[in-house]
Amino acid sequence: xxxxxxxxxxxxxxxxxxxxxxxxxxxxxxxxxxxxxxxxxxxxxxxxxxxxxxxxxxxxxxxxxxxxxxxxxxxxxxxxxxxxxxxxxxxxxxxxxxxxxxxxxxxxxxxxxxxxxxxxxxxxxxxxxxxxxxxxxxxxxxxxxxxxxxxxxxxxxxxxxxxxxxxxxxxxxxxxxxxxxxxxxxxxxxxxxxxxxxxxxxxxxxxxxxxxxxxxxxxxxxxxxxxxxxxxxxxxxxxxxxxxxxxxxxxxxxxxxxxxxxxxxxxxxxxxxxxxxxxxxxxxxxxxxxxxxxxxxxxxxxxxxxxxxxxxxxxxxxxxxxxxxxxxxxxxxxxxxxxxxxxxxxxxxxxxxxxxxxxxxxxxxxxxxxxxxxxxxxxxxxxxxxxxxxxxxx
Numbered sequence: 001x002x003x004x005x006x007x008x009x010x011x012x013x014x015x016x017x018x019x020x021x022x023x024x025x026x027x028x029x030x031x032x033x034x035x036x037x038x039x040x041x042x043x044x045x046x047x048x049x050x051x052x053x054x055x056x057x058x059x060x061x062x063x064x065x066x067x068x069x070x071x072x073x074x075x076x077x078x079x080x081x082x083x084x085x086x087x088x089x090x091x092x093x094x095x096x097x098x099x100x101x102x103x104x105x106x107x108x109x110x111x112x113x114x115x116x117x118x119x120x121x122x123x124x125x126x127x128x129x130x131x132x133x134x135x136x137x138x139x140x141x142x143x144x145x146x147x148x149x150x151x152x153x154x155x156x157x158x159x160x161x162x163x164x165x166x167x168x169x170x171x172x173x174x175x176x177x178x179x180x181x182x183x184x185x186x187x188x189x190x191x192x193x194x195x196x197x198x199x200x201x202x203x204x205x206x207x208x209x210x211x212x213x214x215x216x217x218x219x220x221x222x223x224x225x226x227x228x229x230x231x232x233x234x235x236x237x238x239x240x241x242x243x244x245x246x247x248x249x250x251x252x253x254x255x256x257x258x259x260x261x262x263x264x265x266x267x268x269x270x271x272x273x274x275x276x277x278x279x280x281x282x283x284x285x286x287x288x289x290x291x292x293x294x295x296x297x298x299x300x301x302x303x304x305x306x307x308x309x310x311x312x313x314x315x316x317x318x319x320x321x322x323x324x325x326x327x328x329x330x331x332x333x334x335x336x337x338x339x340x341x342x343x344x345x346x347x348x349x350x351x352x353x354x355x356x357x358x359x360x361x362x363x364x365x366x367x368x369x370x371x372x373x374x375x376x377x378x379x380x381x382x383x384x385x386x387x388x389x390x391x392x393x394x
Contacts, residue, residue, distance in 0.1 A: 001331055002142065003213055006149040006206065007234035011193025014131025015061045016221040017201055020235035021138035022048055023059035024219025034137045035130060037087035042066045042126060051222050054230035058222035067126045074120050076104040079129065088133065094265075094272045095136035095205070102204040103196065106175040128197050135201050142237060143333065146274065146299075149206040151183035152199075157190030172196045176203040183208045191225065207274075207301050213238035239332055248276070249303045250322045251310065254283060256291030258315040263292065266313045273309055274302040276326075297326065329355075336385035340367045343382040345389075352393050357386040 006012065006020075022028060028048060035044060045064040050057060083096050104115045120128075139147065157168045169177070173196045177184065180203035187193070202208075217237035225231055267278045277297040285291040294314070298306050300323075307319050330349030335342050343363050348356035359382035368375040 001145045001240045002333070003146045003148065003211055003238055003240055004139070004142065004144045005211060005213065005236040005238070006147070006202065007236060008150050008152050008194075008198075008202075010223060010227065010229060010231045010233065011153050011155075011195075012198030012202065012233050013195040013223065014128060014135065014197030014201065015063065016223050016233040017198060017235070018131055018134045018138065018221070019048065019059045019061035020219040020221030020233050021135070021142075022061065022219065023221060024142070024217050024235050024237055026138045026141050026219075030141060031134055031137055034088060034092070035133070038082065038129075038133065039086060040126070044126075044130065053222050053226070053232045056220060056230040056232050058220040058230075058232045060222040060224075063127045063130055065126045065130075076100060076115060076120075079120070082129070083133065088137075089140060090268055091272060092133065092136045092140050094268045095139065096133045098269065098272055099132050099136070099200050099204040102176065102179075103172070103200040106172045106179065106196075106200075106203075109175050110171040131197050132201065139205070144237075145276075146211075147202075147206045148211045149182070149202050149208050150210065151185040151208070152177065152202075153187040153189070153193045154184040155187050155189040155191055155193045157192070159192045168192055169194055169199075170196060173199045176200055179203060180206070181208060189227070191227070205272075205274075207299075209301075211238075211240070213240055240330070246326050246328065247300055248297055248324050248326045249300050250324045251296040251298065251303065251307055251319050252293060252322075253310060253314070253316040253319045254285055254291050254293050255314055255316055256285045256289045260292070262314070263294070266294070266310070269309060269313060270296055270306060273305055274298060275306055297324070333360075334386075334389065336382055336389075338367075338378065338381040338385050340371045340373065340378050340381060343367065343378070343385070345382060345386040347389065354389050354392050357383065357389055359383055359386065 028046065032046060043066045047062045049060045051060045079100050080097055083093050108115045155168055158165050159168055159170055173194055176199040215236055215238045219235040221233045221235065223231035263280060270278045275296045275298050279295050281293040281295065283291050283293050296306055303321060310316060310319055332347040332349060333344050334347055335344050344360045346358045346360065347354050359379055364378045364382060365375055368378045
């Protein structure tokens with residue numbers, strides 16, 4: 001399983017997170033191409049520089065748009081519509097919307113307003129929209145199945161915002177970290193180290209613990225400020241070791257009164273929120289009405305988040321939860337060369353050895369269309385190229 005760990009010893013902001021993704025290998029051209037799918041009327045200028053923060057070299061991201069210093073206030077519905085009507089991949093859309101939803105809920109609790117009445121100020125600006133969608137684009141590019149985070153620095157002081165002068169951490173930031181159960185480490189510094197955008201990304205997607213992992217890549221993103229220590233965030237990519245068994249939860253509910261078109265949307269949101277598996281089973285319910293049993297397998301730490309999401313997004317009045325154990329093989333991705341082009345293949349690992357390979361369908365389909373050949377021809381070519389990997393150690 002592909003995982004990532006955010007080492008936030010100097011905090012996190014949206015631009016630091018995105019800079020770390022770029023430093024880890026997210027192609028800038030891919031990011032720009034995905035942003036173009038938002039079909040924004042404003043021009044976007046993206047610049048990434050290598051800088052020194054103390055003794056550490058990092059990537060610094062600067063985003064400039066033609067929106068101006070006083071952007072229009074946007075609410076959650078406006079931002080969701082912008083994302084939904086874009087050409088972004090479905091998973092990127094869902095991830096971005098989950099982050100903004102988390103932020104809107106935190107703002108609502110702080111200001112005592114319904115989510116629908118919340119108007120984003122700084123976080124509704126175009127650069128923040130780009131930071132959040134960029135984070136979703138990067139995690140999708142690296143195929144991150146699970147995101148983790150270190151404890152966050154708890155600084156003090158004040159910050160000036162469109163709400164006036166606020167204590168640090170800013171109220172919305174603190175609420176985001178509370179609802180995510182984030183771990184906080186006191187730090188004697190009077191500067192904003194955790195921004196609302198950075199907090200929203202972690203609150204929506206991360207588990208606050210240090211995982212056991214095999215490291216495959218590291219990216220270092222720089223903060224805008226020079227501090228007495230290296231003001232950077234490290235994004236560590238890796239793979240989980242083979243684990244013979246893991247404690248899990250099975251979350252289920254029976255539904256017979258919901259528009260079936262909604263189920264696909266719910267599945268996408270559950271996977272983005274951390275579900276390991278989501279599936280539907282046709283059943284017959286009371287009065288012999290046909291229904292659907294929604295089943296979700298997840299890590300124990302994600303039980304509350306996923307159960308709440310199911311109750312928010314479906315017509316069910318409740319869910320049932322069982323403790324289960326799951327045995328699973330290790331996974332990895334490797335690219336092989338064929339006469340039609342490069343194809344990523346999924347490797348199945350047992351005790352560190354490759355026992356099975358499986359070409360990625362979407363890439364095979366794309367190359368088949370590009371070369372005007374049958375899909376099975378490309379699939380077999382990729383399978384033949386990958387067969388020599390079987391039996392080897394990863």
